[in-house]
Amino acid sequence: MERYRTHYSTDLGPDDDGKKVSVAGWVEDVRNLGSIAFVIIRDRKGTLQVTVFKKKQAELFEVLTDVTRESVVSVKGLCKANEKVRNGYEIIPSEVDVLSTAEAPLPLGVVDKVESELDTRLDNRFLDLRKPEKRAIFVVRDVLLNAVREYLRSEGFVEVHTPKIIASSSEGGTDLFRVKYFERDAFLAQSPQLYKQTLMATGLDRVFEIAWYFRAEEHNTRRHLNESTAVDLEMAFIKNEEEVMSVLENLVLNIWRRVSELKSELSLLNASVEVPSLPFRRITYDKVVERLQERKVEIEWGEDLGSEEEKVLGDIMREEGSDFYFITKYPLESKPFYTMPEGERFSRSFDLGCKGVEIASGSQRIHDPKLLMKRIEECRLNPKDFESYLKAFRYGMPPHGGFGMGIERLLMEMLGIKNIRECTLFPRDRTRLTP
Ligand code: ATP
Ligand code: MG
Numbered sequence: 001m002e003r004y005r006t007h008y009s010t011d012l013g014p015d016d017d018g019k020k021v022s023v024a025g026w027v028e029d030v031r032n033l034g035s036i037a038f039v040i041i042r043d044r045k046g047t048l049q050v051t052v053f054k055k056k057q058a059e060l061f062e063v064l065t066d067v068t069r070e071s072v073v074s075v076k077g078l079c080k081a082n083e084k085v086r087n088g089y090e091i092i093p094s095e096v097d098v099l100s101t102a103e104a105p106l107p108l109g110v111v112d113k114v115e116s117e118l119d120t121r122l123d124n125r126f127l128d129l130r131k132p133e134k135r136a137i138f139v140v141r142d143v144l145l146n147a148v149r150e151y152l153r154s155e156g157f158v159e160v161h162t163p164k165i166i167a168s169s170s171e172g173g174t175d176l177f178r179v180k181y182f183e184r185d186a187f188l189a190q191s192p193q194l195y196k197q198t199l200m201a202t203g204l205d206r207v208f209e210i211a212w213y214f215r216a217e218e219h220n221t222r223r224h225l226n227e228s229t230a231v232d233l234e235m236a237f238i239k240n241e242e243e244v245m246s247v248l249e250n251l252v253l254n255i256w257r258r259v260s261e262l263k264s265e266l267s268l269l270n271a272s273v274e275v276p277s278l279p280f281r282r283i284t285y286d287k288v289v290e291r292l293q294e295r296k297v298e299i300e301w302g303e304d305l306g307s308e309e310e311k312v313l314g315d316i317m318r319e320e321g322s323d324f325y326f327i328t329k330y331p332l333e334s335k336p337f338y339t340m341p342e343g344e345r346f347s348r349s350f351d352l353g354c355k356g357v358e359i360a361s362g363s364q365r366i367h368d369p370k371l372l373m374k375r376i377e378e379c380r381l382n383p384k385d386f387e388s389y390l391k392a393f394r395y396g397m398p399p400h401g402g403f404g405m406g407i408e409r410l411l412m413e414m415l416g417i418k419n420i421r422e423c424t425l426f427p428r429d430r431t432r433l434t435p
Helices: 058-066 118-123 132-154 193-199 241-260 263-268 285-294 307-319 369-378 383-391 407-415
Strands: 020-032 036-042 047-053 072-081 089-100 178-181 184-188 206-214 227-236 281-284 324-328 349-354 357-364 400-406
Touching: 020 047, 020 058, 020 089, 036 058, 047 058, 058 089, 132 206, 132 241, 132 263, 132 407, 193 206, 193 227, 193 383, 193 400, 227 241, 227 407, 241 324, 241 349, 241 357, 241 400, 241 407, 281 285, 285 307, 285 324, 307 324, 307 349, 307 357, 349 400, 349 407, 357 407, 369 383, 400 407
Parallel strands: 047 089, 281 324
Antiparallel strands: 020 036, 020 072, 036 047, 072 089, 178 184, 206 227, 227 400, 324 349, 349 357, 357 400
């Protein structure tokens, strides 16, 4: 069978020299010099040059020089080694198929030197993603997800999926999106928290989930989305939160290892992904407050860290050689109701920071139903909203713990990307609902 494409642009090699090949992609540029024209075709892997002569191929010459930029073509022709062209090979065409003609002018240039505004780019995301350096983020993302599955499965974790339409808030606090559910109101899940904990009562005692979450937070920041993805994990029969932190740091290590192998994507992104060494530094919340106060950052004991505080802490850690660090033992009052207390004021919780940004939060959870009930009341939540969750604790619930790690957040910190919107294909934020 004849195919539109037998080779990608960068796959041509000495074996193809002098042979018939077919390439297909978008017309990036047409340079018509009168008697000869050079047409640059871009595909997923790169670009290559098609060279056409007016005298010898009048008809093809016309088709190729008339075609608008970003139209889709398939070109069949002779592959010729030529040191002077990109990739070392050019195509002398014998057949050209224009598969789709692009309208002109383009709403967004694909090869323009100056980068357009983010909003213009996102409004025309299909064109924006034709830029190799934008697309590379999603190749990294794919490898990251593979690395997550590879490591967690090797540790006996089972991948699960829990409901995203839920009856009530998972945690209190964050704003939920309300949806009509027949005669009732329901909400979009902000986290799989209550379900992954419920699973700890089933015998599936190590689970993870990779899924979408929805948060109706009104702020528009460079590191929050209203729809985002996360890796969540829960594990049972733990003695303390340290066991969870150990899984998390090994998971991060495996992600960094796998992504660091992506030489060409990382070079397109101008990113250096250095594999960290374990264990990550641990620093208690109390110590963090002390260190921040030394730097004249105003912070009151008991508060969660704001973005400014996180940033200063990131600087301090970096000066001391740690890109990654766990902040441990948060005040109980700053963490959700299901967090295991440690004494009166503290909790068995942790955040994982990376260069001044929180990438994951976790803890040992409460497994005693009486204590859980007490904490729900202390947090001024309504126990009725948690009835089906609480039930799972009354008939044998092992000690357990886990964490949630935002995928876009992780990508952004790993690749040194300034805005989280770059790390999701079609971002949802306070003002954006399309495309
Ligand atoms: P932050 O303090 O940064 O707003 P959080 O503490 O409210 O985050 P958690 O409930 O701990 O978030 O969620 C677990 C992880 O999910 C976070 O560590 C972060 O990586 C990611 N995350 C949370 N909210 C968002 C969001 N709105 N957009 C993208 N990622 C998010
Ligand atoms: Mg958090």
